Amino acid sequence: MELLVLVIVIVMLCSAIAVLLLKDFLAALAAFSVVSLGLSVLFVILRAPDVAMTEAAIGAGLSSLLFALALRRLGLWHLRS
Amino acid sequence: MDTNLIFHIAAFGLILIGSAGIVLSTHLVRIIFGIALLEAGANLLLLLATYREGSSAPVIVDGHIPVIMADPVPQALVLTAIVIGVGILALALSLALRVQRAYGTLDLREVRQRLEQDIADEAGIELPSSIDAPQAVVKRQEGHA
Amino acid sequence: MRRISSALFLLGLGLLIAMIFQTMEFGSVAPLVGQAINATAAEQVGAANFVTSVVLGYRGFDTLLELTILFTAATAGGLVLGKPRAGAARDPDSGFILRAGADLFFPLLLVVGLYIILHGHLTPGGGFQGGVILAAAFFIPILARPGTSMDHRLVSIIEGLAGAGFILIGLLAMLGGGDFLTPLLDKGELGALLSAGSLPLLYIAVGLKVGSELAGLLAHLSETEASD
Numbered sequence: 001m002e003l004l005v006l007v008i009v010i011v012m013l014c015s016a017i018a019v020l021l022l023k024d025f026l027a028a029l030a031a032f033s034v035v036s037l038g039l040s041v042l043f044v045i046l047r048a049p050d051v052a053m054t055e056a057a058i059g060a061g062l063s064s065l066l067f068a069l070a071l072r073r074l075g076l077w078h079l080r081s
Numbered sequence: 082m083d084t085n086l087i088f089h090i091a092a093f094g095l096i097l098i099g100s101a102g103i104v105l106s107t108h109l110v111r112i113i114f115g116i117a118l119l120e121a122g123a124n125l126l127l128l129l130a131t132y133r134e135g136s137s138a139p140v141i142v143d144g145h146i147p148v149i150m151a152d153p154v155p156q157a158l159v160l161t162a163i164v165i166g167v168g169i170l171a172l173a174l175s176l177a178l179r180v181q182r183a184y185g186t187l188d189l190r191e192v193r194q195r196l197e198q199d200i201a202d203e204a205g206i207e208l209p210s211s212i213d214a215p216q217a218v219v220k221r222q223e224g225h226a
Numbered sequence: 227m228r229r230i231s232s233a234l235f236l237l238g239l240g241l242l243i244a245m246i247f248q249t250m251e252f253g254s255v256a257p258l259v260g261q262a263i264n265a266t267a268a269e270q271v272g273a274a275n276f277v278t279s280v281v282l283g284y285r286g287f288d289t290l291l292e293l294t295i296l297f298t299a300a301t302a303g304g305l306v307l308g309k310p311r312a313g314a315a316r317d318p319d320s321g322f323i324l325r326a327g328a329d330l331f332f333p334l335l336l337v338v339g340l341y342i343i344l345h346g347h348l349t350p351g352g353g354f355q356g357g358v359i360l361a362a363a364f365f366i367p368i369l370a371r372p373g374t375s376m377d378h379r380l381v382s383i384i385e386g387l388a389g390a391g392f393i394l395i396g397l398l399a400m401l402g403g404g405d406f407l408t409p410l411l412d413k414g415e416l417g418a419l420l421s422a423g424s425l426p427l428l429y430i431a432v433g434l435k436v437g438s439e440l441a442g443l444l445a446h447l448s449e450t451e452a453s454d
Contacts (some may be wrong), residue, residue: 002084009091016098019114020106032114035095039121042091046128047138047151049350050277051159053342055124057358058167062440063117065362066167069447070174074181076110089247097240104232131257139264139276140350144417146268150276152260153267157280161292164354164436168299171443175303178450 005045012038025076029067036060088129095122109177109187116173120166124159131155272413273347273422281352282425286396286407293389293435300443307450317372328370335363343433347422353429357436364441369448376445381438388435395424395431 015034022028036059043052071077099122102115131152139153177187184192201208263284264276271279281289339359346352368376396407414421 002087005084005087009087009094012091013094013098016095016118019118020098020102020111025110028111028114032117035118035121039125042088042125043128046088046132047136048128048156048159049138049140050275050352050355051124051128051156051163053350053355054160054163054358057355058163059121061362062167062358063170065444066171066174066447067114069444070178071110073178073447073450073452074110074187075452093240093243093247096243097236100239101236104235105229131260138350141268141274141276141416142349150264152257153263153276153280154257154260154285156277157285157288160277160281160354161288165292165295167440168296171303171447172299172306175306175447179306 001045005042008038008041012042024078025071026078029064029071032067033060033064036063084134085129085132088125088132092122092126092129095119095125098122107189109180109189109192112189113170113173113177117166117170120162120169124162124166127162128155128159268416271409271422271425272416273425274417275347275350275352277350278347278352278425278429279422282407282428283409286428289432290392290396290407293392293432296436296439297385297389300439303443304446307446310449310451320370320372324370328366331366332363335359335366339363339433339437343429344426345419346429346433347425348417348419353432354436357433358440360433360437361440361444364437365444365448368445375449376442378442378445381442381445385435385438385442388431388438392428392431392435395428399424 012035015031015038018031019028019035022031036055039059040052040056043049043055068077095118099115099117099119102118103112106112106115131154133149133151136149136151137147139150139156180192181187184195186192198208263280267273267276267279267283271283273279273283339356341356342351342359343353343356346356364376368374395410399408399410400406402410409423409425411423413423420426
């Protein structure tokens with residue numbers, strides 16, 4: 001259990017730093033989704049299933065959708081090939 | 082390492098990374114990412130206030146009541162906070178769209194300079210020089226010379 | 227210069243937070259209110275999900291204020307974005323696979339969303355989670371067909387009626403001499419679908435309001451023209 005929590009927290013913190021350091025905004029959006037999903041799993045481990053469901057639906061779902069739509073309208077939606 | 086300590090480090094780490102994003106970024110969309118990270122960290126910290134190891138979720142399933150249940154009050158508060166966070170995010174992104182429509186760029190240094198220039202033009206006064214925009218002093222000197 | 231002062235600020239913030247939580251008794255004090263609610267919520271409110279009984283019963287007024295905040299944010303967002311011009315550039319047409327896939331998602335998301343809303347007082351879930359899923363259900367077919375717009379009048383009507391329904395149920399409790407938002411109706415047996423008085427009705431109102439609001443907001447964001 002301790003190892004699981006440690007791994008999830010390390011992945012979450014590295015993704016959070018990656019959100020601020022990645023030049024491509026689409027990649028930053030993907031890293032932000034990883035942070036939200038990791039947080040949702042942490043909420044389940046903290047015995048809060050209601051909060052975990054809300055964070056998964058809103059953080060990883062609606063928030064990312066909002067960011068993606070806004071990035072498209074702002075013209076920041078490039079895919080580097 | 083204690084699980085409690087790991088959770089606290091995660092919450093503080095997210096808050097610090099979010100604050101760093103807000104304070105150190107120059108692009109408006111990165112600042113909005115920072116706001117979202119800061120909110121996520123604060124929600125985690127709120128939920129850690131009454132965490133007890135070995136408790137179970139505050140739901141009664143099939144009629145048998147667990148002995149120790151987690152505290153439902155911070156969970157209700159965090160539920161509210163997450164939904165409010167997405168509302169704030171939506172409004173912030175709409176305002177960022179308007180800023181780009183008005184100034185053509187989302188780099189905050191340029192936006193700040195153009196805003197100050199617009200305000201100075203409206204008021205009809207000369208723009209004072211600052212560390213970010215020292216060229217106003219050069220313009221004044223060229224005008225006098 | 228700005229970066230040095232920002233770094234110093236962050237260092238100070240980190241130290242401040244660490245010091246506060248070192249000296250404050252965080253996580254080691256017994257949560258008395260929570261334990262009291264856990265002990266008495268089953269008889270008083272009758273909902274198997276204690277978080278629901280806190281969100282709609284013990285702190286129902288906070289939920290009403292949260293709905294107000296969400297309404298303000300969504301309305302302000304719609305106002306700030308403005309109407310798209312008639313001759314603005316549109317997204318390219320999406321293919322058949324995207325349209326068919328999006329149409330296939332709609333009934334599934336609708337059923338899941340309504341299930342989560344209606345069982346909010348029995349299992350983890352409720353109006354907010356189900357409302358977000360409903361918003362996605364109504365927005366994805368529009369996302370797959372660029373150029374079509376949502377009927378914003380209908381969305382506003384549903385949102386207004388749902389919000390008014392929430393307040394009316396709360397006001398009905400005052401008619402009998404109780405306080406605002408006291409749970410009405412019979413408590414029923416713990417764990418049945420028709421239990422916990424008026425709490426499922428309140429969650430249905432919350433779910434419809436949140437769903438229609440977020441769908442309208444996403445539609446506004448998707449219809450606004452690109453800024454160049």
